[in-house]
Amino acid sequence: MQSGSVQYKIRRMKDLDDSTLVRRALQADPESFGELCRRYYHSLVAIADSVLLDHHLAEDAAQETLAAACRELDRLKTPERFGPWIASICRNVARDMRRDSQKQRRCVERSLADDGPGEPDDHWRGERDDERRVVLAEALARLPEPLREVLFLRFYNEMSYRQMAQVLGATEQVIDGRIRRAKKKLAILLKNAGFGR
Amino acid sequence: MRQNDDNRWLNPLLEQHIGREPGEFDFAAWTRDHPDEARLLHRGYEHTGRNTKTRTLVVWRILMESKVTRYSAVAVVLLALTLVLLNPFGGSGNGGVVLADVQKKVAAIETMILRGTKTFTYPGEPDRVFEFDGTKCKFDLLKYHSTRHGLVEEGYVEGQLFYRITLNIPQKQTLILFPKYRKYLKFASMDALAKAMEIFGTPNSIVSLLLGGNHERLGREEIDGIEAEVFAFQDTEPFAPIKELLPKTVFDLQAFKGKVWIGIDEQLPVRVEGDLTIGKSFMTMFRDLNLHEVNTFSDYNIELDEAVFDTTPPEDYTELTLTDILKFVPTQAKAGAAALGIFPVGLVVWRKRNKVKRAKALQRQ
Numbered sequence: 001m002q003s004g005s006v007q008y009k010i011r012r013m014k015d016l017d018d019s020t021l022v023r024r025a026l027q028a029d030p031e032s033f034g035e036l037c038r039r040y041y042h043s044l045v046a047i048a049d050s051v052l053l054d055h056h057l058a059e060d061a062a063q064e065t066l067a068a069a070c071r072e073l074d075r076l077k078t079p080e081r082f083g084p085w086i087a088s089i090c091r092n093v094a095r096d097m098r099r100d101s102q103k104q105r106r107c108v109e110r111s112l113a114d115d116g117p118g119e120p121d122d123h124w125r126g127e128r129d130d131e132r133r134v135v136l137a138e139a140l141a142r143l144p145e146p147l148r149e150v151l152f153l154r155f156y157n158e159m160s161y162r163q164m165a166q167v168l169g170a171t172e173q174v175i176d177g178r179i180r181r182a183k184k185k186l187a188i189l190l191k192n193a194g195f196g197r
Numbered sequence: 198m199r200q201n202d203d204n205r206w207l208n209p210l211l212e213q214h215i216g217r218e219p220g221e222f223d224f225a226a227w228t229r230d231h232p233d234e235a236r237l238l239h240r241g242y243e244h245t246g247r248n249t250k251t252r253t254l255v256v257w258r259i260l261m262e263s264k265v266t267r268y269s270a271v272a273v274v275l276l277a278l279t280l281v282l283l284n285p286f287g288g289s290g291n292g293g294v295v296l297a298d299v300q301k302k303v304a305a306i307e308t309m310i311l312r313g314t315k316t317f318t319y320p321g322e323p324d325r326v327f328e329f330d331g332t333k334c335k336f337d338l339l340k341y342h343s344t345r346h347g348l349v350e351e352g353y354v355e356g357q358l359f360y361r362i363t364l365n366i367p368q369k370q371t372l373i374l375f376p377k378y379r380k381y382l383k384f385a386s387m388d389a390l391a392k393a394m395e396i397f398g399t400p401n402s403i404v405s406l407l408l409g410g411n412h413e414r415l416g417r418e419e420i421d422g423i424e425a426e427v428f429a430f431q432d433t434e435p436f437a438p439i440k441e442l443l444p445k446t447v448f449d450l451q452a453f454k455g456k457v458w459i460g461i462d463e464q465l466p467v468r469v470e471g472d473l474t475i476g477k478s479f480m481t482m483f484r485d486l487n488l489h490e491v492n493t494f495s496d497y498n499i500e501l502d503e504a505v506f507d508t509t510p511p512e513d514y515t516e517l518t519l520t521d522i523l524k525f526v527p528t529q530a531k532a533g534a535a536a537l538g539i540f541p542v543g544l545v546v547w548r549k550r551n552k553v554k555r556a557k558a559l560q561r562q
Contacts, residue, residue, distance in 0.1 A: 028241030034224035041222035046215075055217065066227065070234040074242040136214050155208075155215035187203040195206070 022079035033073070037066050040083060042157050043167040044090045050152035051094035052101070053141055061097050065090040084169030091145075132195075139189040147182035154179055302464050308501045311340040313492040315352060320474065320485045327486060332359065332377075338492070346506040365508045372508040381510040418458065421493070425458035425467050449476035468493050 013021075013035045024032035041062055048061035069086045076085055140148055153164045161172040168175060228235035317327040317334040327334045336352035336359060347366040352359045361374040373382045415427040455471035473488040510516070 025238065026242045028239060030228070030235065030238035031224075033238050037224055037227065038222045042219050045217075045219065049215070063227065063230070067231045067234050070231070070237060133214065136210060140214075151211060152215055155211045156217055157219050158216070183203065183207055187207055190207070190210075195210075 017080070018082040019079035022073065022076060022082055026074055033070060036082060036086075040086055040167060041066070043083075043153060043159065043163070044086065046152040046156035046159070047087055047090045047149055047167075048094040048097075049156065050149040051091060051145065052098050053137060054101075057097055057101065058094070061090065061094045064097075065093045068093060081169060083167040087167050087169075091149075135193045135195070136190065139186055139193065142189060143182060143185055147178060147185065150175060150178045151182045151186070303466070306465075306497050307345065308341075308343045308497070308499055309494060310496040310499065310501075311338070311342070311492045311494055313338040313340075313490060316489045318487045318489065320487055323487070323489075327484075336360075338490075340492070341501055341505050343501050343506065346501070346503055349505055363506055363508050365506045368508060370508040372510060374510070374514065379514050381514040381516055383508065383510055383516070415456070417461070420458050420468055423458075423467050424461045426461060428457050428459065430455055430457070450474075451476045465497065466494050 013031065016024075016032075016035070018036065018039075021032040021036050025036065044062035044065050045055075045058050048065070049055055049058035052058050052061060065086060068089050072089070076082065078085075140151070143151070150164065150168075153159050153167070161175055164175050165172050170178075228238075315336045315338050319325045319327060332354055336354060339351045339353070341349040345367070347364040348362075349364075350360075350362045352361075358376050361372075361376070363372045363374075365371070371384055375381070413429045415429050418425055418427050450473060452474040453471065455469060457466055457470075458468040459465065460467045469492045471488075471490045473490075475486050475488060477485055
């Protein structure tokens with residue numbers, strides 16, 4: 001018969017809850033932090049994407065979020081709430097990136113204005129060729145951030161309500177309500193732009 | 198009902214716009230891109246010293262699990278030993294000093310006396326000496342070294358003996374005294390530690406350890422009336438055995454550089470200077486500190502009485518116990534009993550403060 005400690009050791013990392021992984025990571029067990037990264041990475045990309053509306057930047061933001069979380073891990077007071085904690089870090093990281101991105105954008109626009117009239121940079125304008133995509137992106141951008149966030153979590157990698165609840169620290173009912181409200185607002189915005197007819 | 202209708206066209210639109218086929222997260226790649234964070238994960242968070250609760254728990258765990266008191270004391274002893282003969286003895290030169298000859302001569306040394314200074318300062322502030330319990334941690338040193346018997350290091354502040362470390366190699370015993378507080382710490386060396394002490398305690402072994410170190414010949418200089426050749430070295434390689442032996446949690450040696458002056462006539466070391474950067478670790482009570490040490494080699498192969506290396510504590514001294522230290526750690530972690538890298542000094546402060554508290558409480562009554 002195996003002892004308790006042996007049984008504990010052979011438990012797969014994936015079976016461990018967040019608080020156990022956090023505690024192990026604090027005790028010089030890098031792989032535990034690796035498991036937390038794997039567990040939340042896609043949620044972080046989705047959250048960052050909902051702020052930045054740029055998938056590539058969102059991936060960078062998610063990576064930076066993990067680094068920030070790593071540095072601050074010993075300040076996490078309730079390890080069982082690792083998901084909501086890292087999500088809030090991610091929002092801040094993404095907002096900072098958005099501010100930097102907007103600054104750069106203004107610089108480029110000023111520079112273009114100085115050079116006289118010309119074609120706007122497609123990089124900043126989004127995909128002009130696909131007007132529907134642009135309209136959808138603009139409509140999403142007009143949603144309040146919490147509503148946009150649940151849509152990105154739900155539709156990025158088809159995340160379940162349970163997974164979303166874990167990262168948002170809210171009940172599945174609350175999340176369901178938020179998704180409904182988000183879709184309702186989005187539908188109104190898109191219908192005004194000619195969608196859904 | 199209307200929302201269900203909307204969902205029919207909205208959901209595919211959102212799936213197309215937001216949906217992705219995300220790849221697996223590559224933790225190995227992430228650690229390569231974030232080396233500082235990876236290091237933090239590998240060494241644990243006890244070094245950060247930010248979260249008092251976490252730090253206290255971790256300190257408690259270390260104390261209970263890794264016999265850190267002994268480790269810390271041994272780290273101090275090893276440090277003292279290493280600086281006794283820290284010279285670059287590798288290869289042969291074409292100047293006035295032939296290092297191979299120096300190596301042979303040092304190997305023949307059985308006893309020596311060294312004098313010097315040991316100064317703990319704050320990083321980036323070389324003039325700001327670390328102060329502990331009203332004592333500036335700038336010590337005048339006197340070291341006795343015997344290949345057969347061991348090592349004694351005495352640290353004086355304004356002529357008063359502040360600490361005395363005695364390592365007795367044959368007995369495998371270490372005694373650390375703090376005369377100001379009438380306290381002692383004595384422990385039998387664990388096998389691995391005893392072996393390491395023996396390695397560092399013999400000139401031959403030290404020479405072997407240093408052979409791999411990088412050094413640079415700086416030229417000639419007259420020091421204390423002796424014509425000497427100066428060598429600089431900047432390497433932590435000689436400390437590798439310490440690093441292997443002691444967890445980083447206990448002693449985090451981050452950088453080392455030094456100079457050695459070797460007399461041209463006698464082909465023996467005259468003076469050695471070392472600068473060590475020690476990171477937040479148990480030994481420095483989670484402080485970053487720099488140590489500058491100067492050793493002047495004054496007497497070789499002189500008669501040293503075996504009694505010098507006696508590890509019997511004086512009768513009027515009391516022992517520092519683990520219980521005392523454990524009580525002390527949570528409240529004084531920031532105070533820094535790190536001047537010597539040993540807990541016991543700080544313990545006295547804790548006790549003194551408790552006495553003051555008790556006295557104040559009595560006054561109130």
